[in-house]
Amino acid sequence: MHRLTISQIAAALRGGEFSCVELTTHLLDRIEQMDGRLNSFVTVTREGALAAAADADGRLSRGEAGPLTGIPVAQKDIFCTDGVRTSCASRMLDNFVAPYDATVVERLRTAGCVMLGKTNMDEFAMGSSNETSFYGPVHNPWDLDRVPGGSSGGSAAAVAARLVPAATGTDTGGSIRQPAALCGVSGIKPTYGRVSRWGMIAFASSLDQGGVLARSAEDCALLLGAMAGFDPRDSTSVDREVPDYTAGLERDLSGLRIGLPREYFGEGIDGAVSAVIQEAIEIYRGLGAEMREIGLPNVHLSVPAYYVVAPAECSSNLARYDGVRYGYRCEAPRDLLDLYTRTREEGFGAEVKRRVMIGTYALSAGYFDAYYLKAQQLRRLISEDFRAAFEAVDVIMAPTTPTTAFRLGEKLDDPVTMYLSDINTIAVNLAGLPGMSIPAGLAQGLPVGLQLIGDHFEEPRLLSVAHAFQRETDWHRRTAPGFE
């Protein structure tokens, strides 16, 4: 049951091959048996899941089922879930039970999905390895000594280990695509504004976007369709019709112009990763696509620009965590200043504190123009590069990450090295574009991800291009040894 795709599950449920309760119980048991090795879940909502499953079975028997009725999902622990702990993998919110549902949660629930639990992540979504979590690191199912990527490491690992067919994630600088690549699953970060941020705990407001990790582009399409759409509660949400993402999947690729940015194929890319990507490119050529080398001359500025803008916004977004109204509060505060300093000193982990300080500095008097303003100007240049590129090509393709999964602890001592692992993904967030990562092969037994980048609101195109690859190859069906 845990090997099925979402549409296969839906068909099986409708056909009465098994019930939702059976499926849910099976997955919950799997989580109990196997997640000890991975640590991909922070909270497992067993009772809630079984109740929702029973409800789904009822709907199925009455013929009231939709395409997602009874489909088990996991929610990244950054999405508020009414009545269920929402921790952001931080001690600061370890005791926080959200009093409302995020729009993403609400929409998937309404579509009939059954939530199995909340997945682990880098603390407050800050990280590329899921090593900063208050609840301990997540382990990559393909090699338990290695990282799954971050910040949506829990979601990626859970899907890769087939503990759940799909999970939500968020992507601010690559946090869906990079873990998808390192764990061998398919992930999509939609266009900025496509998915509502209401209830999605903010890290960097102008960059954050909610999306999906699943085992295929088709599964991503199914979930994205339910999640996306205008939400009046989010002023940055775009009022634009959501197409049926499953409709155009089979679209023919002949004549498709694929851009290969030379900046993303540079020296920093591991040789084995390169080889896998080159083979993937050949497959696309075979399908009728035309490859063109393009330039994105300003993308080398994306990491510095990002590491000013994102911390600046986060320093402000995280100011509310002060021990006054909810969340962690230090013991016996002596006065207001003591309350603030000890609560935040004890409640936040090192990486979060690092970024809050960087962000505060970048915004402070005398430095605003040199850092924040300048970074926003660089952002404009980067967006311009992509805009120009999309006049010549339909899709941009590149390796998602420079290497396969690195070892736990390997990059913890040098934050900058960690930051550079996002080098291929960050520009996409700065420009607000949609991006995907799909499994393209294995290098020394570890997954390699192929990144697809589209113009604004070109999710249908991305999904169909990804789907075409997944019709030709079976990398997306491979499973980590021990988790079959």
Add this chain to the structure above:
Amino acid sequence: MEWEAVIGLEIHTQLATKSKIFSGASTAYGAQPNTQACAVDLGLPGVLPVLNEQAVRMAVTFGLAIGATVCPRSVFARKNYFYPDLPKGYQISQYELPVVEGGRLRIEPEGEDPMVVGITRAHLEEDAGKSLHEDFSGMTGIDLNRAGTPLLEIVSEPEMRSAAQAVAYMKKIHTLVRYLGICDGNMQEGSFRCDANISVRPVGRTAFGTRTEIKNLNSFRFVERALRFEIERQVEILEGGGAVVQETRLYDPARDETRPMRSKEEANDYRYFPDPDLLPLEIPQTLIEAVRDALPELPDAKRERFVSDYALSEYDALALTGSREMADYYEALVAELDGQAKLAANWVMGALSAALNRDGLTIDEGPLGPAALAGLLARVVDDTISGKIAKEVFEAMWAGEGEADQIIEARGLRQITDSSAIEGLIDEIIAASPQQVAQYRSGKTKVLGYFVGQVMKATQGKANPAQVNQLLKSRLDR
């Protein structure tokens, strides 16, 4: 050495929207603590602001009323600082690009020449909650009902030179925002708050001296007193060779002095940046035109019209246009009375205002509408009752005894205008008062007052005074 003060005022007006500027929670005053603060107001994880269009309309209304530029594009910015009554750890405000820029207001300071004060800008922002330092045994209670209430912060140019000018400006703004219906101006409830920036310099110097900020002056009287005190204080320091310390001060009404404020936060670097959760505010020309069309007649224009249409004095016109409600009441009253503008003015400014003040009511809350009062005044105009009796009837109406005619009838208050009846009384009184008659006829015409008094007493005030005077004179002069 002659000194002049340089004063600028920052006025925070709470906009009279039903719900908050960025959430749907109610803005109604006086609720139990923390019952009007929703998830957005509490700054819970994951919440987002959504702009209240009414607040924007009100800002545009104000901008147009002061002849300012309504910026077609303005930006919300975060003002970052930590304080328990600021849930998000930042206040959403406007910084570089406010919604209203420029503008001017003509003021008439008491005892000084009229002048025009420039307004630098007005911008939208959210209010913080309240910190209550008493009643909690050494701790502070935080009430977030007020958090998120829309504010329009109005900043004047530092063009005022005296306490009188500052008060006149503040009063003008107060009247204007109430006229426009954008703020109820209730200083006790905190809907209208004033901070003053004040420095002094020798007359003739153009450079500004060091200024102090005086916060939360919540009455016109306090503004005046605080500024007077502060001007004196600064002049004394400078004349003594010292330097004014730049600081924030509070006015203590009990001692009539300003004191340095207990500082709540040291760093004043607010690290402003555009709020990424809100789009830039783009105001279409169509909205500006629609608001312009809906602008009510403004106080100055109304005052001028009252002077010309109703032949009222400047003084009367000013008093009657003090609030839009009073002006509307007055006009409705005059409309019912056909040409009795002065009489109506006297009654509205006199008996009606006195009764309202006595009972602590606004003109709309008073028990007598213009039609009811018109009913009473009509009886004065047609001589049914005298002005003095009318006051008695007024109080009876106020107390709810009924309409004017009913009361006049029930109490038998009709004026006595029957000449022969009055003459009869006069003859009686003359017969009974030979001494006073002799005094009158010997030249002490003031004694007439005695006779008038006697007639009024005998008629319980109901005799028509003009007739009494006329008949007495003709009788006594015989």
